Amino acid sequence: MSAVADIKLLAWVLDKLATYSEKHKEQVSEAINAIHAAWTRTYDYLKNKNGEYVPNQELSDLWNEAAHRTRLVNPDLASQLQDKSRFWIHLDLPRQRRILLLTEIVDELERLNKRFEK
DSSP states (O other): OOHHHHHHHHHHHHHHHHHHHHHHHHHHHHHHHHHHHHHHHHHHHHHHTTTOOOOOHHHHHHHHHHHHHHTTTOHHHHHHHHHHHHHTTOTTOOOSSOOOOHHHHHHHHHHHHHHHHO
């Protein structure tokens, strides 16, 4: 292969990597935004209801959206967010794992923010 062909191939690869990097950053950003929206609404709800846990479709939908947006970025976290979505519809369902606390979700948001900054 000639040097010109090598340079063109290298340029193509770098362009693809840059595109992937930007797409990944966009996915991380969407995940962060969705989790933050669900977290904020849940926090406000619990604060205004004095910690009363009753089924809430809006909160379930927000956590479901957060799970959806997180799937490609962190599948394990997405699964846990999906559990949180189910929790807000069926509070008394038996669970195989415990539901993430809001403080733990803040920790996850910080981890995602660090990934976004890279």
